[in-house]
Amino acid sequence: MIEDDFSLCVLDNARKAARAVSRYYDRLARQVGLTAGQFSVLAAVRRACEETTGELAERLSMDRTTLVRNVALLERKGLVVSSLSRNGKGKHYRLTERGKELLEEALPLWRQAQEDVKRHLGEEDFSRTINALKRLSKL
Template sequence: MGKNTHETKPAIALKDLAECGQCTCFNLRKASRIVTQYFDDSMRSIGLRGTQFTLLANAFAYSPITVTRMSEIMIVDRTTLGRNLLPMEKSGLIKVESGDDRRTRIVKITDVGKRKLTEAYPLWKETQENIKQKMGLENWGSMISNISNLVDCMQES
């Protein structure tokens, strides 16, 4: 395995590597991780995660609703939503029943779920305001608007 006369080309150039630091996917995921942990922390005392708060709020808003319809609204994979609902059903926050169309499964928020949502809302609100305050209202608004725009752009195609 002596040194070849033809140099091995580097995998990618240094400038390309720097570019990869701007990856839309990486940066969005990184921000998601940090913000998810922040919301998770704020609701840990009442046994809810940030994602579950969102699920509960949507269940409340649209209850009763089919799994697939809810997945379309939240822009999440149908099977993902189905699985995410399981721990919430186990803890009694929602219930899932068969609909008249017996293929469908109908998601309904329970009284326990409504109470939990009432309990969670002030925590969510405080956390949300904290983030706005940390970022500055203008920056935050710009970010949310940019993100919404991104989601719209990607949905079109």
């Protein structure tokens, strides 16, 4: 019987990489009182343009209930406000002034993390990795 080489398991390696990258981005985001996940939600809300909760969750590849929980925390922090959509079928979100300011404060840290990862992988592998991750996200 041939032994399976689990060191080549895409799932295992993707999870390990995701945890390591998340920890790294979290360390930087903590400097402004956020988690990396909260930063991602804030950035997505800034770009939301009338997206409903479901549409925003889909764009973030996030479970709807996880998004609602994250947004509720950001609302309690005074960073996001929600309102009913025009047709009354769902909510829309927008950043408060405080949310915009905090996102602007966090952006240089995100840019630093991006550059650090790019330097760690090298320019070519960075681009290949991003492209591979985008393809994998469509499985």
